[in-house]
Amino acid sequence: MQRAYLDNAATTPVRNEVIKVMVNALKYSFGNPSSTQHSYGRAARAIIEESRIRIAKNIKSSPYEIIFTSGGTEANNIILRSAVIDLKVQYILTSPLEHHSVLKTVLDLCCKYKVFVDFVKVKDRGVIDLNHLEILLKKNHSKKILVSLMYANNEIGNLLEIDKVGTLCKENNAYFHSDTIQIIGNFPINMNQLPFDFATASAHKFYGPKGIGFIFIREKLIKKIKSLITGGNQEYGIRSGTENVYGIIGLSEALHLSYCNFMNHIEKIKNLKFYCISELKKIIPNIIFNGLSDSFDKSIPTILNFFYPKKDHLLYFHLDLMGIAISKGSSCSSITLKKVSHVIQSISNKYLLKNMTPIRISFGIFNEKKDIDLLIEAFNKIKNIEKKNFIKKR
The missing domain is CATH 3.90.1150.10 (Aspartate Aminotransferase, domain 1)
Structure with a gap:
């Protein structure tokens, strides 16, 4: 049939070229990337940092702005929770059309940290009402605000008017997080020209492996974010735990190939x-x-x-x-x-x-x-x- x-x-589906580099890493680059006192660890560390540089080139960012995670859900969680815990955000603006990793997280934060959450109205055919967003931002301008709106909706495909949202956030001193999981790896993206403070990606959405993704964090905010998981000091102290070396090289290869053609x-x-x-x-x-x-x-x-x-x-x-x-x-x-x-x-x-x-x-x-x-x-x-x-x- x-x-x-x-x-x-x-x-x-995972590209054959991606599988090949991942298998090679599994076979020959098995060292712990934190064990840099010997060549096995340094080889694994080199793969991670070379992949980080390659990813940064593809999305037009600094390598220091790329933090590896286990995927999109963890990436969104880290940003939202860190915004409240580390950046002291008091007010979150999002929409009812977001992915569950955003919606459920903001509601959890609302309960645990008494953060106030508002939902921007949605117009006909799922268009985000930017007038309502502006009203809510101005009404709460005295608070520390995070706006979380996805760039491309994962169910209906709608594109957010990203520059207009960015302008509104800048005018009202609000942080801007965007779930870019349907965009990165499928469409060109230039982080130097986009208004995000935070963005997220997941390799299995662009012909890479499952269980690996990354966060883009604007460099000026990197040192303000602390790890939610206590442990080592991996990923600039933002995401503790031994890195997924073969997943990272698979992500890097998949992203590179996606943008080549x-x-x-x-x-x-x-x-x-x-x-x-x-x-x-x-x-x-x-x-x-x-x-x-x-x-x-x-x-x-x-x-x-x-x-x-x-x-x-x-x-x-x-x-x-x-x-x-x-x-x-x-x-x-x-x-x-x-x-x-x-x-x-x-x-x-x-x-x-x-x-x-x-x-x-x-x-x-x-x-x-x-x-x-x-x-x-x-x-x-x-x-x-x-x-x-x-x-x-x-």
Whole structure:
């Protein structure tokens, strides 16, 4: 049976080149990078620091601004918790569309540290209301503020008006954290020109290994952040614990390869998305796209989210049996099949939620036109089965 993997926003397959450098590190660079008194440790340390430099070059930052973590969730946690504990942030502004690693963390901080949390309003199609953000910032300008808004939404693909948010943060002396996990490794990013104080990345979103990611922390803030985990003084004292050497070199290689052929890859993905939209419109009249995912200038080309015009909790399984791997949204919320994600709930009306099924398709560099054809063929089969069942019931 032919299969099509269309869930690249959840995770991506690891490149062969990445596997090769990781296996080589596992075999020959097994020294503890903190044991610099001998050559084995120094070799491992060299891999980490060379990888840090390589990553910094790719995202246009200083190597000292890169802190390795176990992935995106830990990275977001470190930033949010450190902002409260070390930077003495009293007020956090975020949105109801953020990843659970942000939403659950800010609510936890609210309970434990009596930090006040506000949610910026969301306009039609999941657009962040910047007027409301400005009102909240000005209203609380006397407090130490952290704004946490993701650059690209992981479910509907919406792009944040990043420069406008950055300007508002600067005018109101607020720290700015952005979950950039769907951006870094998939789209060029220049940290020297972007207004973030903090950003996060995860290797498995750009054809690297799971269990490794990094935080970007603006250099002026590095010395103010302390480790949440007591132990050694690794990662400039921000993240204790022996570093994941083979994961780090895998991340570095994956990021480098992603940016080497970026223009060719992104053009291919845009064409796939355009073709998919065109074909879906043929089989689903008046199709409803979620967020701005059908836009090519206000969303990332890797994500397309829409409503299938029937409520069917088993739709994802039916598609899987036909060889199609897709999801209803964030992998962190897809464990509960019957529950619609918080993002879709925030931007949809009750009728849609009650009568339709949300679907997220996410494209990657290994997808081809034939994958879209398989998807459309599978939808047609499901529609025919539904039609026959409807006739039988009558």
